[in-house]
Amino acid sequence: MGMPAIIRRTAFRMDPERAHEAALRALQVGSPLLMPAKGYMATRDASVHQRLMGLDFAGPVGLAAGYDKYGRAVRAWGRLGFGFAEIGTVTARAQPGNPRPRLFRLVDDEAIVNRMGFNNDGAAVTARRIAAAREGSGAGIPIAINIGKSKVTPLDDAPADHVASYRLLRGVADLVVVNVSSPNTPGLRELQDRDHLTAILGALRDEDASMRARDGRAPMPFLVKLAPDLPDAQIEDAVDLAGELGLAGVVLTNTTISREGLTNPADPAAAQQGGMSGPPLRARADEATRIAARRASGDLVIIGVGGIMDADQAWDRLASGASLVEVWTGMVYRGPTIARDITTGLVDRMRREQVGHISELVGSALAGGG
Numbered sequence: 001m002g003m004p005a006i007i008r009r010t011a012f013r014m015d016p017e018r019a020h021e022a023a024l025r026a027l028q029v030g031s032p033l034l035m036p037a038k039g040y041m042a043t044r045d046a047s048v049h050q051r052l053m054g055l056d057f058a059g060p061v062g063l064a065a066g067y068d069k070y071g072r073a074v075r076a077w078g079r080l081g082f083g084f085a086e087i088g089t090v091t092a093r094a095q096p097g098n099p100r101p102r103l104f105r106l107v108d109d110e111a112i113v114n115r116m117g118f119n120n121d122g123a124a125v126t127a128r129r130i131a132a133a134r135e136g137s138g139a140g141i142p143i144a145i146n147i148g149k150s151k152v153t154p155l156d157d158a159p160a161d162h163v164a165s166y167r168l169l170r171g172v173a174d175l176v177v178v179n180v181s182s183p184n185t186p187g188l189r190e191l192q193d194r195d196h197l198t199a200i201l202g203a204l205r206d207e208d209a210s211m212r213a214r215d216g217r218a219p220m221p222f223l224v225k226l227a228p229d230l231p232d233a234q235i236e237d238a239v240d241l242a243g244e245l246g247l248a249g250v251v252l253t254n255t256t257i258s259r260e261g262l263t264n265p266a267d268p269a270a271a272q273q274g275g276m277s278g279p280p281l282r283a284r285a286d287e288a289t290r291i292a293a294r295r296a297s298g299d300l301v302i303i304g305v306g307g308i309m310d311a312d313q314a315w316d317r318l319a320s321g322a323s324l325v326e327v328w329t330g331m332v333y334r335g336p337t338i339a340r341d342i343t344t345g346l347v348d349r350m351r352r353e354q355v356g357h358i359s360e361l362v363g364s365a366l367a368g369g370g
């Protein structure tokens with residue numbers, strides 16, 4: 001399937017961030033071009049349905065954080081065939097992000113470099129917008145809210161900053177991802193060390209417990225999102241910690257500050273400061289998933305993201321131990337049918353290879369240390 005050539009040509013002539021904004025606007029109003037009919041793009045096949053973290057995922061392909069930072073198209077994602085969507089990163093306070101330009105295409109590699117810097121409306125406004133979108137028929141899929149530290153907040157005050165966001169966003173979230181891995185907020189990735197992570201996630205867990213004591217809701221599944229640039233041992237340590245703190249899972253990976261793996265390293269966009277995403281990130285993101293999956297105990301869910309553009313690549317990531325996958329850069333280079341294309345591709349291949357259910361595929365490449 002993929003994207004009609006004319007749409008791609010037009011979009012690629014535009015400034016990348018303007019093209020992104022246009023795509024979001026089209027999805028928000030439900031352009032007939034992109035959304036022929038409600039439910040048309042959705043794939044409902046029992047072989048890919050999973051119940052994870054107390055939630056129903058009709059398909060394994062999610063929208064990665066940072067595509068819908070403002071929560072503007074919450075109703076669109078399920079209709080496009082996404083099994084879940086991660087909204088944000090949302091910070092406690094509204095912030096403009098870095099000056100433009102801050103989003104760059106590396107077309108030869110189907111890659112992106114970005115230094116957006118958590119531009120968003122802040123937790124209060126975003127929570128109200130998502131709540132409105134979820135009324136009535138709502139999103140139809142689990143909605144993850146990705147939260148991060150406000151730029152002005154010192155690193156040591158990160159726990160309170162996350163708690164402030166969580167208080168406002170809990171009511172619109174089915175799961176919460178803590179983003180300590182963006183390269184575009186100074187110092188942020190230091191929050192991936194054991195002490196900071198314990199403080200932030202402990203504070204969130206305590207806040208959730210005290211809110212539950214008042215309203216009796218189910219515990220919130222918390223996940224932590226990690227950088228591909230962490231040494232292997234620190235990925236293992238973060239996975240251990242996730243188990244100790246009772247987290248629901250880990251998301252691997254965010255963008256990389258590395259520029260390895262480019263077929264065209266001379267592309268001027270490669271010299272831009274920021275995090276790189278897309279196919280050059282795929283091998284490391286896949287490796288990070290394997291490291292985490294081998295280390296994870298019990299029912300820790302791994303969400304695999306980084307460089308997944310098609311069904312076979314999603315298949316590989318699932319086999320490496322991810323129960324769910326996400327895409328961002330694939331939306332740009334393969335278009336808004338990507339979730340549906342990957343999901344139907346997975347269903348077809350499972351049928352061909354006589355894999356009865358996606359859970360048999362998850363982690364299948366890890367057997368025997370492979």
Ligand SMILES: Cc1cc2nc3c(=O)[nH]c(=O)nc-3n(C[C@H](O)[C@H](O)[C@H](O)COP(=O)(O)O)c2cc1C
Pocket residue numbers: 064065066067069088089103112114116118146179182225253254255276277278279281305306307308326327328329330
């Ligand atoms: C322009 C852009 C903005 C992003 N913003 C965020 C963000 O706000 N929070 C976050 O956790 N990840 C963010 N990401 C990272 C993606 O969620 C994802 O981890 C990464 O792009 C790798 O996946 P991909 O290769 O499919 O793009 C962003 C990525 C891009 C390209």
